[in-house]
Amino acid sequence: MRVLLVRHGETAWSRTGQHTGRTDIPLTEAGRREAEHLPAAIAGFDLALVLVSPLRRALETARIMGLGEARVCDDLVEWDYGDYEGRTTAEIRVERPRWSLWTDGCPGGEDAAAVGARADRVLLEVRAAAGDVALVAHGHLLRVLTARWLARPPGEGRLYRLDAAAVSHLGYEHEQPVIALWNSRALLVEA
Numbered sequence: 001m002r003v004l005l006v007r008h009g010e011t012a013w014s015r016t017g018q019h020t021g022r023t024d025i026p027l028t029e030a031g032r033r034e035a036e037h038l039p040a041a042i043a044g045f046d047l048a049l050v051l052v053s054p055l056r057r058a059l060e061t062a063r064i065m066g067l068g069e070a071r072v073c074d075d076l077v078e079w080d081y082g083d084y085e086g087r088t089t090a091e092i093r094v095e096r097p098r099w100s101l102w103t104d105g106c107p108g109g110e111d112a113a114a115v116g117a118r119a120d121r122v123l124l125e126v127r128a129a130a131g132d133v134a135l136v137a138h139g140h141l142l143r144v145l146t147a148r149w150l151a152r153p154p155g156e157g158r159l160y161r162l163d164a165a166a167v168s169h170l171g172y173e174h175e176q177p178v179i180a181l182w183n184s185r186a187l188l189v190e191a
Contacts, residue, residue, distance in 0.1 A: 002180070003126055003149070003170040004045055004134040005142050008053075008061040009034035010164045014139075017088045019101075021081040021109065024056050031057070034165035035064035037187045041167045042067070048131030051122065053077050053138060061165075062136040070136065073125075075118040078138035082109025101140070102158040112144065116154025119145040139164070146170065149177050 009031030013020040027035065042065065050069055052062040053076040062070045084092055084106045092099050105111025122145060126133045135142070143157030149170050150156075162168070162183055169181040 001127075001129065001171070002045065002132045004041060004047075004132065005146070005168040005170065006038060006041060006061065006065070006134065006136045007139050007142055007162050007164055007166050008055075008057040008136065009064075011057050013086065014164045017090075018086050019079075019081040019084050019088070019106075020057075020138075021078045021085050022055075023085060026056050027060050031164065032060070032064060035061045038065045038165065038167065040187050041065070042134060045132040045134065047134055049126070049129040049133045050136075051076055051125070051133070052136040053141070055138070058136050058138065065136070067134060067136065070134075073122060075122050076135060076137040076141060077118075079115050079140040079144075080106065080109035082106040084109065100158075102155045112154040112157070115141060115144045116148055119148045119154065123148055142168070146179065150179070151177065 009027045011020060011025050011031060012028055013025060050067050051073040052058050052070040054072045054074055055077060102112055139162045143160045143162055144154045146160055147154055147156040163185060166183045166185050167187065168183060171178060171180040
């Protein structure tokens with residue numbers, strides 16, 4: 001079994017570094033062009049399960065990729081940034097100089113453990129699939145999910161940078177869960 005991870009294409013807020021959790025904003029034109037290059041990412045995969053976040057930017061990316069059979073999975077929604085929604089890390093650190101999403105979480109939102117619990121529920125379904133799986137979702141959520149795939153604490157997602165419209169593969173080497181490909185934007189030659 002292989003797991004294809006796709007982070008949605010660019011949005012206005014991902015371009016500016018604003019934390020975009022539950023705000024349901026669309027892809028930019030550049031994000032749509034990025035997504036147009038992503039159908040090649042599914043070549044060679046025998047997809048038994050396709051799950052997508054309910055947020056528009058992920059749904060639009062999945063649709064453009066040709067993943068019409070995708071099932072909406074509420075647990076794939078992005079981290080709830082609570083009071084920090086729409087703010088950049090630099091703006092937050094004016095008030096909280098040493099703030100880290102990964103260790104401090106968000107007032108009025110989630111912490112890494114809460115996101116990790118959602119990722120664990122997704123991974124139960126992924127591991128029960130009868131073939132390859134594709135997940136189309138968001139940067140921080142997919143980073144936490146990867147840490148949990150590797151049986152690491154959710155906060156270790158901080159170690160895995162994941163750009164907009166990037167493709168990653170999780171899999172196994174023998175029985176050991178591994179990262180087979182990470183943060184690839186090689187398909188975006190013209191985007």
